[in-house]
Amino acid sequence: MVSRPAGDRRTALLGAAAELFAERGYRSVLIDDIGRAVGTTGPALYRHFPGKQALLGAILVDVSERLAARGRDLVAGADGPGAALTALLRGHIEFALDEPALITVHDRELHHLTEEDRRRVRRLQRGYVEEWVGVLSQTRPDTPAPVLRAAVHAVFGLLNSTPHSRGELPRAHMADLLLGMGAAALAGPAADGS
Amino acid sequence: MVSRPAGDRRTALLGAAAELFAERGYRSVLIDDIGRAVGTTGPALYRHFPGKQALLGAILVDVSERLAARGRDLVAGADGPGAALTALLRGHIEFALDEPALITVHDRELHHLTEEDRRRVRRLQRGYVEEWVGVLSQTRPDTPAPVLRAAVHAVFGLLNSTPHSRGELPRAHMADLLLGMGAAALAGPAADGS
DNA sequence: CACCCATGTTAATGGTCACTAACATCGGCG
DNA sequence: CGCCGATGTTAGTGACCATTAACATGGGTG
Numbered sequence: 001m002v003s004r005p006a007g008d009r010r011t012a013l014l015g016a017a018a019e020l021f022a023e024r025g026y027r028s029v030l031i032d033d034i035g036r037a038v039g040t041t042g043p044a045l046y047r048h049f050p051g052k053q054a055l056l057g058a059i060l061v062d063v064s065e066r067l068a069a070r071g072r073d074l075v076a077g078a079d080g081p082g083a084a085l086t087a088l089l090r091g092h093i094e095f096a097l098d099e100p101a102l103i104t105v106h107d108r109e110l111h112h113l114t115e116e117d118r119r120r121v122r123r124l125q126r127g128y129v130e131e132w133v134g135v136l137s138q139t140r141p142d143t144p145a146p147v148l149r150a151a152v153h154a155v156f157g158l159l160n161s162t163p164h165s166r167g168e169l170p171r172a173h174m175a176d177l178l179l180g181m182g183a184a185a186l187a188g189p190a191a192d193g194s
Numbered sequence: 195m196v197s198r199p200a201g202d203r204r205t206a207l208l209g210a211a212a213e214l215f216a217e218r219g220y221r222s223v224l225i226d227d228i229g230r231a232v233g234t235t236g237p238a239l240y241r242h243f244p245g246k247q248a249l250l251g252a253i254l255v256d257v258s259e260r261l262a263a264r265g266r267d268l269v270a271g272a273d274g275p276g277a278a279l280t281a282l283l284r285g286h287i288e289f290a291l292d293e294p295a296l297i298t299v300h301d302r303e304l305h306h307l308t309e310e311d312r313r314r315v316r317r318l319q320r321g322y323v324e325e326w327v328g329v330l331s332q333t334r335p336d337t338p339a340p341v342l343r344a345a346v347h348a349v350f351g352l353l354n355s356t357p358h359s360r361g362e363l364p365r366a367h368m369a370d371l372l373l374g375m376g377a378a379a380l381a382g383p384a385a386d387g388s
Numbered sequence: 389c390a391c392c393c394a395t396g397t398t399a400a401t402g403g404t405c406a407c408t409a410a411c412a413t414c415g416g417c418g
Numbered sequence: 419c420g421c422c423g424a425t426g427t428t429a430g431t432g433a434c435c436a437t438t439a440a441c442a443t444g445g446g447t448g
Contacts, residue, residue: 009395024305027221031436040396043437047395052436107358108302111218150359150368154375157355158348164301165344174344181348181379203425225406234426237407241425246406390448397442405434412427418420 010048012038018059022101022163026056026112056109057117063102064124067095071131081138085186086179088132092159093178097171100163107160129153136186155182204242206232212253216295216357220250220306250303251311257296258318261289265325275332279380280373282326286353287372291365294357301354323347330380349376 016037020029031052032042049055074091078084096103110118132152133145159178210231214223225246226236243249268285272278290297304312326346327339353372
């Protein structure tokens with residue numbers, strides 16, 4: 001049990017592949033690159049996944065599930081819509097700062113998935129967005145849902161910019177900056193498109 | 195001169211390739227797909243570009259140059275930093291709404307370029323960012339440049355989210371929404387990371 | 389101790405492309 | 419009119435690369 005840690009290699013593959021995919025893009029990463037990154041050769045991958053595409057699928061489904069679940073939990077545990085919104089912002093920012101590779105791959109490689117995986121990931125993403133929209137619609141009951149949805153996508157773009165600002169600022173500072181900007185963007189006076 | 199419009203096919207190739215690259219990613223788009231999109235076969239491309247990579251290079255260099263040039267002009271022609279900032283926001287939003295494919299490809303396919311093209315594009319991008327930073331540093335002279343740079347990247351993420359919200363809102367409404375959110379994010383009280 | 393399963397390794401194999409060759413077509417200009 | 423350059427077309431061709439085959443290896447368990 002200790003000498004052969006269950007799922008260890010599998011987890012390593014998921015992590016290494018995510019890094020590589022984020023950096024070079026799915027098609028440009030070779031099976032052998034992934035193997036080398038975890039100390040094996042390429043074909044060893046097939047002992048853990050049906051293939052390269054399935055590996056990408058596992059990565060994307062996992063991220064989407066984690067984001068959606070975290071969103072649900074944060075909202076459920078928050079004391080009112082204002083607190084919920086702050087919690088969502090903090091949670092997403094933490095995720096984006098901790099896992100820039102996953103954030104990057106998440107919205108870049110969707111089209112390389114199986115129809116089925118793609119549907120699944122999209123459903124989860126939609127659920128996460130609706131979590132945000134639900135909270136926002138409480139703080140701005142006068143703003144129509146489509147506008148809120150667009151605003152949420154825009155804020156995601158803002159928060160997910162992290163990979164572009166790699167290392168420009170210390171992490172805590174970056175987190176504060178993103179929180180302030182995100183909150184301001186969502187509370188902004190023109191958010192109803194007047 | 196009229197019967198054989200100079201560079202017409204070339205321009206069509208640039209546009210069609212940009213759409214396809216944005217939709218499926220550089221590596222997944224075949225020479226033949228690009229040819230078919232402009233009413234020829236694949237290899238006809240070589241009459242206009244040295245190869246697929248050079249075509250991508252032409253696209254990215256062109257976008258970067260247009261953005262940088264427009265940024266320079268807008269700032270130069272603006273009446274004070276406040277007006278300059280609004281002009282930059284409007285200009286970028288217009289671009290993002292008019293050319294979502296270019297916006298998408300712009301920051302997704304950089305690593306498929308020649309070293310030389312990549313350097314050139316990056317230099318242009320940097321210049322554009324510094325244009326924004328320069329304006330911002332006038333409206334918030336107390337905020338250090340690295341923070342402003344991170345804030346600018348974040349606002350780009352926000353504005354460039356357009357491709358994710360395709361058709362959710364009428365164009366003018368979307369433009370207003372993005373302008374309001376972008377301005378709020380950049381004016382936000384926490385933009386100094388307090 | 390012997391067997392077996394989990395994991396790996398190296399060497400095919402087969403498909404998929406970008407790119408090149410060889411061969412049209414056609415409009416303008418001498 | 420006949421040549422020429424620009425632009426295309428249809429067949430290679432040669433790399434590249436995911437996947438599979440065939441063959442280890444080594445630790446845990448009966």
